[in-house]
Amino acid sequence: MNIGSKIYVAGHRGMVGSAIIRRLKIDGYNNIINKTSAELDLRRQSEVEEFFEYEKPEYVFLAAAKVGGIVANNIYPAEFIYDNLMIETNIIHSAYKFEVKKLLFLGSSCIYPRRAEQPIKEEYLLGGYLEKTNEAYAIAKISGLKMCEYYNKQYGTDFISVMPTNLYGPNDNYDLQTSHVLPALIRKFYEAKFNKSKYVEIWGSGTPKREFLHVDDLTDACLFLMQNYSGSETVNIGVGNDISINELALLISDVVGFTGKIAYDRTKPDGTPRKLLDVSKLNNLGWKASIDLRTGIKMTYKDYISNLYV
Template identity: 55%
Template sequence: MDVNYAPGALDRESTFYVAGHRGLVGSGIWRNLTNAGFTNLVGRTSLELDLKDREATFRFFAETKPRYVVLAAAKVGGILANSTFPVDFLSDNLQIQLNVLDAAREHNVERLLFLGSSCIYPKLAEQPIREESLLTGHLEPTNDAYAIAKIAGILQIQAIRRQYGLPWISAMPTNLYGPGDNFSPEGSHVLPALIRRYDEAVHQGAPVVTNWGTGSPRREFLHVDDMAAACLHLMENYDGPDQVNVGTGTDVTIKELAGLVAEAVGYTGEMLWDTTKPDGTPQKLLDVSKLGDAGWHASIGLEQGIRNTVEWYRENVNDIRK
């Protein structure tokens, strides 16, 4: 079978399956698609559909017959979880990807976007990181199992394009944040962790907040609603085998980030840094030239995005993962 569906505007009335629609990214994509006028969105929780179950996944595709798919479902976690359970992160994600992509191909899904992570790139990749850096060096060992699974997904997308002519694509986002994030002490990444820490300091009247490291590493952050908008834009406008970096193209130091969070929550106490704690990689910034060439640029500034996330956190503090 050789089918060639040219990219273009997606039919707002066709069935659109968002795999992982309850997660940070998936929920953002669902919001964006709803706002963009899609009227037949389909989602299943992990209790309703275990994507590691191949037969159940194929049965779901046979029943729902989605025309479009975003694969945002994945087993995710922080450094500790990735280091402790590498088998789970490799096995679970490979099973999810293989089942969804094989079922989507079997049932002739026209447009599919596979979401990965910037951790696919070598630990010592030249900054800013270009798409061409993939597979040019050693991975960060703390999350190499997860990265390998995501790299396998990219290669499967490329293989499907070559063998079946389907215009499926892959997108690799930078550090994401926003409504629906994980604020738990064990599982959160740096930005939601700072929001939780500084908001608690405000409520407790703490005179000092101590953060890990020197505050000098530079990181890039993208609001999940921007990420969701980029996904739809790419599905309608981009057709190529290479994964596309999705980010802002700018970064800040962790110290600057902490300052923005403190201002957003109204914390006026002292900020200290425990330099005995590790800093991690000095810089991690994506080259987003390919995304720009496709006609998309981020629109939510970091200050605005942090304020938006703080507001959401405070409204949902009793119900979220924290």
Template identity: 60%
Template sequence: MHKNDRIFVAGHRGLVGSAIVRKLEVEGYQQIVTRTRKELDLRDKLAVEQFFQREDIDIVFLAAAKVGGIVANRDYPADFLTDNLLIQTNVITSAQQAGVKKLLFLGSTCIYPKLAPQPMKEEDLLTGELESTNEPYAIAKIAGIKMCQAYNQQYGTNYISVMPTNLYGSHDNFDLESSHVLPALMRKCHEAKIKNLPSIEVWGTGKPRREFLYSDDLADACVYLMKTYSGNDIVNIGVGKDISIAALVEEIKKVVGYEGDVVYNTSRPDGTPRKLVDVTKVHSLGWEASTSLDEGLRQAYHWYLENYEAVTN
């Protein structure tokens, strides 16, 4: 990337996109192009084509997606499949037609089989059955990876795909019905604290293990790889270590200052037993995560408190 490149960050208001914009601004990139959903619906093929033809975009970070936790994926599987397929297809095809120099596609580690060996390697893709609770979303993300690879093969494009592990940070979704586990737990602990509740309910057994990556670390990895990496092979982005949900709850309780009990609702699904990615490849490319879970949780909670009204209404 060059400092005078016109860089389109799709999904700039979300957890990942906002972090990428911050990283680019810190590094001195001044021609950052963004559009809200109201200004440009990425599901609208004609609108996306016209945008790319008009804006002379050089670089694309495709961070726009319909995302959510177990409940949202369970209740709206058609939306998760259709919306993400439309967004990806419209942006990738329009970028190629407009002669974009390079594109980075944000996938997800849910692309890997439910019972993949741990830690999950990039070559584990398509080697087994997916986790049923987010299969439509995973299928859409796999299609995005294959689109990038196919366009590279057929058109000689320079499109790369990265697979981040579970993310958290500022601009996260704290809605209890649609959020992922970490922000949901943070909100539950905070509201139990201010209401002086004796306990919080946590879905599942607390036994599943998850890996958590701070969103600003992912942004750093994305910008780094856009500068240094080209190739058809996907790249895992993570921290290389995981934590049980039960232990995560205790970490969040400490950060929030909540001292009540935790009640596990075992009638609710656990999801995948373990999700840890092998980060050997990204380390070999010269990048490692730098934010500890404790520091990341503190920063995320600080942002949550500062934006409490906006994120809870």
């Protein structure tokens, strides 16, 4: 991939896609193409194929997806499986059909088995039952990973898959009904501070542990792999350490400056007990994360209050 290569970033308005474009521009890439959902419905095969035939991208970052936290996954499972299956199927097949040189598909660490041994190695995929609260999304994403693997095997394509851990950063989703835990907590603590509330209520027990990666680190890893890795084996992308939801809440509370109490609603689901990725494969390839969690949360909170996302 060189400066003049024609690069398509699917999902350019999302947190990951916008971060990839931001980084590509910083690095001097000047032939980036993207389309809004109003211009191109990625769930429609005919539209996607017409787009690829006309634009003929050389490299593709497949960051487009329907994503959300426990609430959204519980309420909209049909949308999560349908939208994600259609998006990835149409793009991956069109990338093959119109001879894209290389494609990077973004999976998600939440598609590993619920009771996977920790830290989670790439080969643990499909080694046990999925977490019920996001099963529809997980099945769709697993299909995308396998599609890349099988197209490489049958057609000789160069489609790689990465498995990011929980992400956060600029342009995140802060809607309390559809967001993930970290941006939801930023909003909750900000609003509690602003409204002078005495406490913040959090779903579950606070005991589950999660790993968090700043989206700028993810982008750096994706560009590194696009230039330095080929193969059908998925590559985990993470920081190599995790934190409990309770510890995360205390950290965000401190960064925001909220001085009230934290209350846990134990009638609500916790989700997967722990989810820490084994990142030794990526580290051995020559890449490590560089943004520590406190620094990343400070950066993200600054972005949040600058834009006041809802």
